[in-house]
Amino acid sequence: MILNSNSMKPIYVQIAEYLEGEILRDSIRPDEKIYSQYQLAEMFNINPATAAKGLNLLADEDILYKRRGLGMFVAAGAKKIILTKRTNTKLKELIEETVREAFQLGVSKEELMGMIQKVIEQKEGKE
Known part of the structure; x- marks a missing residue:
């Protein structure tokens, strides 16, 4: 990943x-132990304090936990927390943006639902 x-x-x-x-x-x-702030800083050529802020953000969300003197580790329920968070925020934002754009373009609810259904069918066919 390259940071933008x-x-x-x-x-x-x-x-x-x-x-x-x-x-x-x-x-x-x-x-499992996650990268240290210094490893992340080296990987992405950023300040270690910035990397630490990213790690602490995940710790605040209970995705990571600290072991004193050992570093940060992935929490047992981390995957579920991330999936729930992304469903409730990122996916919701994308849907709201899509609906807003569809309405601005004059796309009806039925047309939009049909477009979504087509994309779902295409994805299901590829798996």
Whole structure:
């Protein structure tokens, strides 16, 4: 992953989202040690304090937990927390944006639902 310094999202949020993605892909499993702030700083060429802020954001959300003197580890329910969070925030935002755009374009509810159904069918056919 390459961080986007032009993004509206702060770098520490991008770091947190990168780590969430690693957890969702099972690259880092529950109770496994996660990268240190210094490893992340080196990986992404950022300030260690920025990396620490991303780690602390995930710790505040109970996705990571600290073991004194050992570092940060992935919490047992981390994957579920991330899925719930992304469903309730990111997915909801995307849906709201899509509906807003459809209404501005004059797309009816039925047309929009039909478009969504087509995309679902295409995705189901590929799996």
